[in-house]
Amino acid sequence: MKECSIFFIWVLVLLLQSSSCSGDANVVNPCCFYPCQNSGVCVRYDTHSYKCDCTRTGFYGVNCTIPEFWTRIYLMLKPSPSVVHYILTHFQWLWDLVNNTFLRNTLMRLVLTGRSDLIPSPPTYNTKYGYLSWESYYNLSYYTRLLPPVPKDCPLPMGTTGKPVLPDVKELTERFFKRQKFRPDPQGINLMFAFMAQHFTHQFFKTNHKVQGGFTHGLGHGVDASNIYGEDLVRQHQLRLHKDGKLKYQLKNGEMYPPTVSDVPVDMVYPEGFPAEQRLAIGQKVFGILPGLTMYATIWLREHNRVCDILKAEHPTWDDEQLFQTTRLIIIGEIIKIIIEEYVQQLSGYLLKLKFDPSLLFDVRFQYSNRIALEFCQLYHWHPLMPDSFLIDGDEIPFSQFLYNTSILMHYGVEKLVDAFSRQPAGQIGGGRNSHEMVLKVAELVIRESRAVRVQPFNEYRKRFNLKPYTSFHDFTDDKEMARGLEELYGHIDALEFYPGVLLEKTRAGGTFGESMVEMGAPFSLKGLLGNPICSPVYWKPSTFGGETGFNIVKTATLKKLVCLNTKWCPYVAFHIPRNEEEAKPRKPSTEL
Ligand code: HEM
Ligand SMILES: *[C@@H]1O[C@H](CO)[C@@H](O)[C@H](O)[C@H]1NC(C)=O
Numbered sequence: 294m295k296e297c298s299i300f301f302i303w304v305l306v307l308l309l310q311s312s313s314c315s316g317d318a319n320v321v322n323p324c325c326f327y328p329c330q331n332s333g334v335c336v337r338y339d340t341h342s343y344k345c346d347c348t349r350t351g352f353y354g355v356n357c358t359i360p361e362f363w364t365r366i367y368l369m370l371k372p373s374p375s376v377v378h379y380i381l382t383h384f385q386w387l388w389d390l391v392n393n394t395f396l397r398n399t400l401m402r403l404v405l406t407g408r409s410d411l412i413p414s415p416p417t418y419n420t421k422y423g424y425l426s427w428e429s430y431y432n433l434s435y436y437t438r439l440l441p442p443v444p445k446d447c448p449l450p451m452g453t454t455g456k457p458v459l460p461d462v463k464e465l466t467e468r469f470f471k472r473q474k475f476r477p478d479p480q481g482i483n484l485m486f487a488f489m490a491q492h493f494t495h496q497f498f499k500t501n502h503k504v505q506g507g508f509t510h511g512l513g514h515g516v517d518a519s520n521i522y523g524e525d526l527v528r529q530h531q532l533r534l535h536k537d538g539k540l541k542y543q544l545k546n547g548e549m550y551p552p553t554v555s556d557v558p559v560d561m562v563y564p565e566g567f568p569a570e571q572r573l574a575i576g577q578k579v580f581g582i583l584p585g586l587t588m589y590a591t592i593w594l595r596e597h598n599r600v601c602d603i604l605k606a607e608h609p610t611w612d613d614e615q616l617f618q619t620t621r622l623i624i625i626g627e628i629i630k631i632i633i634e635e636y637v638q639q640l641s642g643y644l645l646k647l648k649f650d651p652s653l654l655f656d657v658r659f660q661y662s663n664r665i666a667l668e669f670c671q672l673y674h675w676h677p678l679m680p681d682s683f684l685i686d687g688d689e690i691p692f693s694q695f696l697y698n699t700s701i702l703m704h705y706g707v708e709k710l711v712d713a714f715s716r717q718p719a720g721q722i723g724g725g726r727n728s729h730e731m732v733l734k735v736a737e738l739v740i741r742e743s744r745a746v747r748v749q750p751f752n753e754y755r756k757r758f759n760l761k762p763y764t765s766f767h768d769f770t771d772d773k774e775m776a777r778g779l780e781e782l783y784g785h786i787d788a789l790e791f792y793p794g795v796l797l798e799k800t801r802a803g804g805t806f807g808e809s810m811v812e813m814g815a816p817f818s819l820k821g822l823l824g825n826p827i828c829s830p831v832y833w834k835p836s837t838f839g840g841e842t843g844f845n846i847v848k849t850a851t852l853k854k855l856v857c858l859n860t861k862w863c864p865y866v867a868f869h870i871p872r873n874e875e876e877a878k879p880r881k882p883s884t885e886l
């Protein structure tokens with residue numbers, strides 16, 4: 294009896310072994326080791342072997358690790374990202390010189406090409422296709438992916454390193470993301486910046502959460518102003534006045550605001566039972582959530598209608614359609630101009646005065662197309678920006694009363710909101726432990742999504758962006774407790790996930806976030822901004838914008854003009870908190886433009 298049962302168990306064990314691993318029990322997909330370096334492509338042959346395709350990487354060898362002659366020279370001369378960053382953020386006297394000479398153009402061109410060369414164009418992979426395919430090129434419903442997903446048949450969730458089970462998401466966010474005490478951004482970033490970040494990025498980050506697999510509703514894949522005009526033609530036509538190119542609006546106290554859903558029945562996300570008279574109708578359906586977003590929606594609405602008047606005065610023969618379409622191109626141009634010269638300028642902390650001038654790229658190889666990457670969407674979850682409460686015109690409004698509060702916008706008006714948001718510091722994005730309870734759930738969602746779509750480890754992305762992979766958690770963060778905690782949860786630095794990587798990494802001295810966020814975010818960002826069709830030699834000329842007047846509106850757009858040409862009085866308006874007494878002075882409704 295005893296022997297019989299032992300025999301039985303043996304048979305069972307053998308059966309289990311052979312059924313759990315079809316074929317050779319010990320064969321691991323060799324691409325799970327991420328063997329190909331320097332952007333070489335891993336191709337699997339039979340069961341055990343692989344080849345790295347090193348074509349045009351500048352490297353050769355089994356794993357694309359041996360530099361070709363010119364690559365060797367280039368690598369010897371090339372300063373590291375941290376050295377470049379140091380130079381760009383120090384030596385005021387040097388930049389005072391550069392800013393006012395041809396060197397500004399030369400360096401700006403270098404910034405643009407150096408960054409965007411890291412983004413493949415045309416795009417490559419997506420969540421379903423870890424190899425090039427016509428489907429992933431053609432189907433715009435997918436976000437693209439810079440690195441293919443972790444192969445499905447790897448022995449461990451992150452490939453071949455780390456623990457068999459990834460850390461509990463709740464534990465991760467509670468221990469390392471949750472705010473203990475509000476930490477203001479050291480570069481002076483304010484809420485005006487934070488809401489711009491959210492408003493601007495939600496025109497192209499529109500994840501389709503109904504289906505898994507890295508899908509987006511944002512078919513424009515870039516700066517298309519769909520957050521103002523709607524994603525599809527039906528919504529756009531609902532939002533349009535069909536007169537003089539304008540958008541529909543309502544007047545409150547003699548001022549222009551977005552219309553309500555009772556007048557313009559578009560789908561907007563609001564809590565259940567929220568009355569239609571209070572739902573504002575906006576291009577982006579989620580913008581009802583925050584007064585900061587409805588404020589920007591109001592500003593852009595007014596700007597659109599203002600530009601329509603200017604165009605109509607010059608082109609009295611143009612019909613509604615041409616006035617609308619031309620104004621939209623001008624608005625897109627204004628967005629890109631303000632984002633590069635003020636928003637990115639503020640974010641980068643660079644002393645080089647950034648310049649939006651598409652002609653800088655006319656003599657170099659550059660593709661005028663863009664595809665939004667899933668990794669870009671992941672890394673842009675900058676929820677630590679949000680403060681603990683909102684300070685407006687002497688009132689302190691707690692988070693709970695701020696969300697979906699549509700009365701705030703019209704109660705205070707655009708001027709007072711801009712003034713308040715421009716003066717209130719935003720939270721530091723990087724370094725961890727700075728996410729308000731209310732948005733902690735979002736970090737959880739991001740990490741869960743990244744697991745579902747099998748995003749490669751943080752260190753693989755470090756390498757993809759020419760950064761040295763971290764060798765330990767103590768190398769990754771100076772916070773000893775966090776290093777120990779992450780080590781215990783992940784087991785190995787090579788198994789650290791992408792999103793915790795970019796958010797928890799040690800921040801640069803006096804910086805908003807760590808090296809990786811900048812080195813990975815900037816390429817996606819600049820490629821997206823300059824890859825816009827209006828930046829191409831075909832479009833970048835006066836006639837595209839209705840003539841010199843429209844072209845000049847684009848070329849001279851500033852945040853201050855955007856606000857103050859559309860308000861009764863000019864508040865303090867910037868992407869940073871006041872830096873000197875002049876800026877800090879209170880503004881009054883009486884202040885003339
Ligand atoms: C009180 C303020 C905020 C709340 C309550 C909030 C809430 C949310 C929620 C619930 C999601 C959906 C979860 C997901 O897509 O994974 C989300 C997505 C996102 N949020 Fe926020 N958020 C806030 C502020 C911000 C700010 C200031 C930014 C600045 C960049 C931002 C950037 C994003 C991005 C990029 C996404 C992904 C959008 C997508 O994939 O469709 N959020 N947020
Ligand atoms: C190539 O990479 C694999 C996997 O990382 C490693 O085992 C192998 O030794 C490497 N081969 C060479 C020649 O560097």
Ligand SMILES: *[C@@H]1O[C@H](CO)[C@@H](O)[C@H](O)[C@H]1NC(C)=O
Pocket residue numbers: 388389390392638643644645646647
């Ligand atoms: C150069 O530009 C930077 C960034 O705008 C600024 O901080 C610096 O003061 C400028 N210098 C001059 C002379 O304009």
Ligand SMILES: *[C@@H]1O[C@H](CO)[C@@H](O)[C@H](O)[C@H]1NC(C)=O
Pocket residue numbers: 432433434435
């Ligand atoms: C894109 O792919 C998804 C999933 O396979 C499919 O449902 C959708 O119809 C595709 N879209 C186009 C335009 O082919």
Ligand SMILES: *[C@@H]1O[C@H](CO)[C@@H](O)[C@H](O)[C@H]1NC(C)=O
Pocket residue numbers: 688690693694695698700701
């Ligand atoms: C909206 O904000 C106002 C002004 O701060 C406040 O009095 C009101 O209670 C808020 N409404 C809701 C529903 O939270």
